[in-house]
Amino acid sequence: MHYVSTRGTAPALGFADALLTGLARDGGLYAPVTLPQWGADTIRALAGLPYARAAATLMSGFVGDDIPASALETMTAAAYAEFRHAATAPLVQIEPNLFALELFHGPTLAFKDFAMQWLARAMDRVLAERGERTTILGATSGDTGAAAIEAFGGLARADIFILYPHGRVSDVQRRQMTTVGKPNVHALAIDGTFDDCQRIVKTLFGDLAFRDAMRLSGVNSINWARILAQIVYYFVAAVALGAPGRAVSFAVPTGNFGDILAGYYARRMGLPIERLIIATNENDILARTLATGRYEPRGVKATQSPSMDIEVSSNFERLLFEASGQDPEAVTRMMGDFAADGWFAIPPAALERIRADFGAERIDETECAAEMTRVWRDCGLVIDPHSAVGVGAARRALAASPATPIVALGTAHPAKFPDAVERATGVRPALPPHLADLMDRPERHVALPNDPAAVAGYLRQRARAPA
Numbered sequence: 352m353h354y355v356s357t358r359g360t361a362p363a364l365g366f367a368d369a370l371l372t373g374l375a376r377d378g379g380l381y382a383p384v385t386l387p388q389w390g391a392d393t394i395r396a397l398a399g400l401p402y403a404r405a406a407a408t409l410m411s412g413f414v415g416d417d418i419p420a421s422a423l424e425t426m427t428a429a430a431y432a433e434f435r436h437a438a439t440a441p442l443v444q445i446e447p448n449l450f451a452l453e454l455f456h457g458p459t460l461a462f463k464d465f466a467m468q469w470l471a472r473a474m475d476r477v478l479a480e481r482g483e484r485t486t487i488l489g490a491t492s493g494d495t496g497a498a499a500i501e502a503f504g505g506l507a508r509a510d511i512f513i514l515y516p517h518g519r520v521s522d523v524q525r526r527q528m529t530t531v532g533k534p535n536v537h538a539l540a541i542d543g544t545f546d547d548c549q550r551i552v553k554t555l556f557g558d559l560a561f562r563d564a565m566r567l568s569g570v571n572s573i574n575w576a577r578i579l580a581q582i583v584y585y586f587v588a589a590v591a592l593g594a595p596g597r598a599v600s601f602a603v604p605t606g607n608f609g610d611i612l613a614g615y616y617a618r619r620m621g622l623p624i625e626r627l628i629i630a631t632n633e634n635d636i637l638a639r640t641l642a643t644g645r646y647e648p649r650g651v652k653a654t655q656s657p658s659m660d661i662e663v664s665s666n667f668e669r670l671l672f673e674a675s676g677q678d679p680e681a682v683t684r685m686m687g688d689f690a691a692d693g694w695f696a697i698p699p700a701a702l703e704r705i706r707a708d709f710g711a712e713r714i715d716e717t718e719c720a721a722e723m724t725r726v727w728r729d730c731g732l733v734i735d736p737h738s739a740v741g742v743g744a745a746r747r748a749l750a751a752s753p754a755t756p757i758v759a760l761g762t763a764h765p766a767k768f769p770d771a772v773e774r775a776t777g778v779r780p781a782l783p784p785h786l787a788d789l790m791d792r793p794e795r796h797v798a799l800p801n802d803p804a805a806v807a808g809y810l811r812q813r814a815r816a817p818a
């Protein structure tokens with residue numbers, strides 16, 4: 352299995368190298384050249400498998416010989432052992448043909464644990480085999496950072512630096528990053544938005560001398576391995592609802608476009624997904640892009656679903672690559688226009704292909720709160736604001752296509768956003784026992800300006816000498 356950059360000039364890599372590389376050296380994202388194809392019998396055979404076994408089976412086609420099958424099984428078993436639900440990713444019914452897939456039973460209470468718990472083990476193994484160390488640099492709007500710190504904290508071969516937007520994550524999210532107290536963990540509060548944090552990360556990856564000296568790796572969804580691990584739950588959920596005999600749709604709360612992109616790849620592998628609905632909050636750039644063909648930021652708003660307060664959706668580049676027939680020149684042109692002019696236009700043929708696979712629904716702040724209230728009132732289920740954006744979008748899609756079951760991804764535990772949840776439902780959700788004292792733990796974080804040079808300087812001082 353080979354991976355190529357969406358911009359075409361970085362070297363093609365095998366799985367293990369793509370895993371450690373993160374962002375390609377030409378600024379693009381690695382994507383598989385071909386996808387394993389899953390026929391009806393192979394899909395059907397996933398029914399009833401423990402989640403970790405299904406994950407190892409699905410991932411093996413992408414990993415090739417870089418991680419032997421037995422090691423992959425051991426890794427996925429360990430990665431999902433700490434999840435607090437026997438089904439790992441349980442499906443909950445909300446109304447006829449409308450389901451929520453609860454992806455928040457992992458250690459940091461968000462869907463990010465699914466990929467990160469596995470990614471840390473895979474990276475650690477490859478680093479150990481090569482006798483190398485790495486410096487992980489990541490950006491977060493709250494959940495990736497917590498999941499990465501939990502997964503990589505204490506690992507001997509990695510230092511981890513996570514940039515988060517100061518004042519724009521929930522208290523629980525911030526504390527999950529700042530109370531860890533492990534010497535290899537650095538939570539850096541940046542005076543800016545998530546998009547600023549991600550821009551700093553990409554700028555530093557683009558400084559090849561710095562990147563090589565620090566041995567930078569990425570654990571955002573710029574890293575293909577993140578997308579790969581997220582493909583698994585689309586298969587598991589669809590099979591539970593009758594795939595391959597029955598098509599299923601998904602509504603996915605979307606920000607950086609990694610989670611829904613995993614659904615897109617699942618569909619391309621043969622999973623019968625009818626529609627993929629991009630569910631956005633008031634930061635609706637993706638819904639506008641689908642409508643107009645112009646990708647054009649307007650400025651990020653703070654919402655009650657802060658993890659989706661994003662306008663520069665990294666993984667949209669992978670979709671552009673696929674929709675333009677894996678044409679790196681077309682992608683480079685669009686990304687060049689974006690860098691130069693602050694917007695780009697999607698060529699009509701690529702836009703048509705995108706519209707054939709995706710729909711988009713914008714859920715505003717009032718609708719998001721109303722959805723939390725409604726699900727609590729009608730089902731006795733407390734959901735978080737991100738999941739509510741997904742459920743709201745799913746309801747609209749279901750009205751248009753009532754015969755096809757739709758699954759809204761439940762991306763975070765309500766206790767991560769207790770204020771918004773309490774306002775909408777009157778219920779203040781409690782943190783699970785392993786985090787019960789989170790609000791009393793001492794915090795350690797550093798505030799830095801919105802400036803790549805300041806972050807680079809901090810890394811130079813604090814990263815342990817790479818091997």
Ligand SMILES: Cc1ncc(COP(=O)(O)O)c(C=O)c1O
Pocket residue numbers: 461462492493494495572604605606607608609610611658659737738762763
């Ligand atoms: C809780 C939650 N929901 C949804 C999203 C959006 O996911 P993605 O960035 O993969 O589009 C995020 C951020 O990634 C998140 O943390």
Ligand SMILES: N[C@@H](CCOP(=O)(O)O)C(=O)O
Pocket residue numbers: 490491492493494495496570571572573606607609658659665
């Ligand atoms: N919402 C995310 C933003 C980063 O997304 P990623 O999937 O690219 O890591 C977060 O919680 O940090």
